[in-house]
Amino acid sequence: MSAKIQQLAEIDRVIHEPARLMIVALLAAVVEADFQYLRNATGLTQGNLSTHLSRLEEAGYIAIEKSFRGKYPLTICRLTERGREVLDNYRKVIKAALR
Amino acid sequence: MVCSTNLFVELIMTHSSSLLHQEDPNAIAKRLMQKAHTRDGLPEIAVGITFLVLAGLCWLQEIFKHGTNGYQAASLGMVLLFPALAFGTQWAIKHVRRRFLIKKVGYVEAKPVNRKQRGIVFVIAAAVAAAVTIATYIFIRGSHSSTAFSATGWLLAGTGIIGGAGAAFLGRLPRYVVGGVIMAATGIYLAFSGVSLNAGFAILYGLIGLLSLISGCVVLLLLVRQPAQEGE
Numbered sequence: 001m002s003a004k005i006q007q008l009a010e011i012d013r014v015i016h017e018p019a020r021l022m023i024v025a026l027l028a029a030v031v032e033a034d035f036q037y038l039r040n041a042t043g044l045t046q047g048n049l050s051t052h053l054s055r056l057e058e059a060g061y062i063a064i065e066k067s068f069r070g071k072y073p074l075t076i077c078r079l080t081e082r083g084r085e086v087l088d089n090y091r092k093v094i095k096a097a098l099r
Numbered sequence: 100m101v102c103s104t105n106l107f108v109e110l111i112m113t114h115s116s117s118l119l120h121q122e123d124p125n126a127i128a129k130r131l132m133q134k135a136h137t138r139d140g141l142p143e144i145a146v147g148i149t150f151l152v153l154a155g156l157c158w159l160q161e162i163f164k165h166g167t168n169g170y171q172a173a174s175l176g177m178v179l180l181f182p183a184l185a186f187g188t189q190w191a192i193k194h195v196r197r198r199f200l201i202k203k204v205g206y207v208e209a210k211p212v213n214r215k216q217r218g219i220v221f222v223i224a225a226a227v228a229a230a231v232t233i234a235t236y237i238f239i240r241g242s243h244s245s246t247a248f249s250a251t252g253w254l255l256a257g258t259g260i261i262g263g264a265g266a267a268f269l270g271r272l273p274r275y276v277v278g279g280v281i282m283a284a285t286g287i288y289l290a291f292s293g294v295s296l297n298a299g300f301a302i303l304y305g306l307i308g309l310l311s312l313i314s315g316c317v318v319l320l321l322l323v324r325q326p327a328q329e330g331e
Contacts, residue, residue: 025124026131030207037205041135072201091124 004096014059015090019044020052024087027062027079035075053077061086130271132207137272139204140318141195145188147312153181154305161297203322252290255299259286262307274314282307 015024022042027033033041039049056062061083065076079087136142156177163169196204212220260283267279285306289299 021124022127022131025128028124029128029132029210031210032208034206036202037135037207040138040205041131069197069201069206074206076206087124 004093004099007093008097011093012086012090014055014061015086017052019048020056021090023049023052023056023077024061024079024083027077028084028087032076032078034077038077056083133271135204135207137270138318139196139200139322140315141192141200143311143315144319145184145192145315147308147310147315149181149184149188150304150308150311152184152308153177154301154303154308156180157297157301157304161295161301200322203325251294251296251299254296255294255303256286256290258300259283259289259303262286278307278310278314281310 015021019042022044023038026038026041035049035053038044038053039046042049044052053062053064057064061080062077063080065078067074067076156173159173159176160170163173197206263279263281263283263286265279266282267276270276270279282303285303289303292299294302
């Protein structure tokens with residue numbers, strides 16, 4: 001039990017932040033989503049969401065791509081393989097520690 | 100070290116919202132996605148149209164006598180139109196969102212449905228079809244005996260209660276819960292009112308359809324009237 005709890009000390013701080021966890025959890029459930037969808041789904045402000053997305057992109061957990069749908073600019077985000085691994089690991093550690 | 104990790108666990112529990120750490124990230128994602136999915140009212144409009152069409156077909160079955168061409172056309176329409184609407188509206192919602200509401204609701208590409216999920220849907224559809232067949236069999240048997248009223252009543256009340264509970268459970272929003280309660284109450288009322296089965300279903304489905312359509316239109320109207328948010 002103690003070893004499982006101690007694993008929490010090494011938990012990934014990037015994904016552990018609630019807003020970033022929401023973003024990563026959402027992106028894990030879809031193929032891709034744009035900025036507007038993430039903003040609606042998470043309820044974060046524009047600035048907050050931008051900051052968290054940049055942080056996740058820097059860590060290599062998500063990939064961001066700018067494109068257009070007609071005249072509408074899209075900032076499309078998708079979870080990378082690394083991001084998926086980190087989320088799976090995070091889920092396992094939290095579940096084991098809080099069980 | 101143990102002390103510090105215990106403190107850390109406490110920190111997690113207090114610092115982070117309960118929404119995020121009492122549940123699996125998958126559950127969080129599903130809840131957030133469902134909230135986003137119902138934000139524009141389009142699913143309710145689709146459900147409303149589907150149920151109004153179903154109510155119309157039930158009403159046609161009530162008007163035309165059993166065995167007439169009109170009755171058979173209504174029955175055929177029910178068999179063909181209902182599944183077509185159920186699946187077609189999903190496609191329509193996706194395209195309406197991408198064509199007209201992308202600035203408001205954003206863009207999302209859902210994961211393709213895998214075999215396991217398809218299997219679950221198929222099993223549920225088969226179970227519902229079996230339940231309807233059994234219920235209809237009971238009703239037809241009952242209609243030849245003195246228990247005809249109770250068989251009709253059971254079907255109407257059962258549909259109202261199961262449908263209402265389903266709407267409240269799946270929707271998980273106050274407006275869905277209210278709709279579910281109204282559906283259950285209407286089903287029970289119709290069960291005791293002595294209406295015929297088809298007329299009862301027409302009223303029940305018509306009411307659900309109308310409520311759903313109005314609710315969806317109000318939500319959509321509110322969303323459309325919202326000032327556009329600044330881009331990222």
